[in-house]
Amino acid sequence: MTDSLEARIRRLEDIEAIKQLKAAYCEACDDDHNPDRVAALFVTDGAWGGANIGVDARGHDSIKGYIGGVRASGRIRNSAHLLSNPIVAVDGDRATGRWRLVMVYTGNVPGGGTQYQRIIGSYEDDFVRTPDGWRFETLRVTVDEAGAYSTEDSRLG
Numbered sequence: 053m054t055d056s057l058e059a060r061i062r063r064l065e066d067i068e069a070i071k072q073l074k075a076a077y078c079e080a081c082d083d084d085h086n087p088d089r090v091a092a093l094f095v096t097d098g099a100w101g102g103a104n105i106g107v108d109a110r111g112h113d114s115i116k117g118y119i120g121g122v123r124a125s126g127r128i129r130n131s132a133h134l135l136s137n138p139i140v141a142v143d144g145d146r147a148t149g150r151w152r153l154v155m156v157y158t159g160n161v162p163g164g165g166t167q168y169q170r171i172i173g174s175y176e177d178d179f180v181r182t183p184d185g186w187r188f189e190t191l192r193v194t195v196d197e198a199g200a201y202s203t204e205d206s207r208l209g
Contacts, residue, residue, distance in 0.1 A: 066142045070149055070179055077188070085128065087120035089170050094188045095180055102193040122155070128169075131133035131157035145181040146189075150174065153193070172197040189202070 055063070058118070063082040075094060080089035091112040098110045100118060121126055134153040155171040173196045178189040 063142050064166045066147065067140045070140050070142075071138060073179070073186050073188070074135065074138070074149065074151065074175075074177070077191070080131055081095075081119075082131050084113045084129070085119050085123040087116040087123065090119045091115045091150055094191075095182060098188050100188075102189065102195065105193070105195050126160045127159075129158045130137060131155055146184070147179040147181075149179065151177075156166070167200050169199065170201045171195055 053068060063140055066159050077090065077093050080086050080093065083089060090100075094112065094115060095164055098115065099111075100115045101107055107118060109115045132155065134154045134156075136154075137152045138149065139151075140149045151174065153171065153173045155173075157169050157171075159167055159169045161167045176192045176194070179186050180189045
């Protein structure tokens with residue numbers, strides 16, 4: 053049996069709302085890692101984690117603390133989160149999403165100075181529908197590769 057037109061439209065609207073939520077997350081991170089904006093996108097007991105980077109922040113206060121610590125450290129400044137290949141699956145009031153991530157940013161170098169950095173990785177997220185719309189239940193980042201990049205290339209000049 054096929055889904056009704058209304059059910060298919062609702063699923064498409066839910067997928068778009070989740071993509072907009074993910075875009076709002078990236079925008080909040082690119083707003084100098086704004087802890088209040090980031091935490092507001094999660095349910096109260098939501099979790100932000102990165103197993104291979106040693107982060108497990110649970111609840112708004114913990115998420116704010118982690119994101120605020122990134123901001124205060126200056127190790128990630130002027131970031132640009134670039135996401136691709138979204139795969140979103142909706143099941144009623146719950147959903148999952150996967151994205152590829154490329155992030156470029158300016159960072160402080162220990163001992164002084166600035167270096168241009170990049171991260172390549174992925175996100176795997178769980179979402180829940182709330183009275184205020186879709187929110188993150190869990191956000192998990194996996195960093196596949198990170199380090200400095202350079203525009204110094206003899207072919208470019």
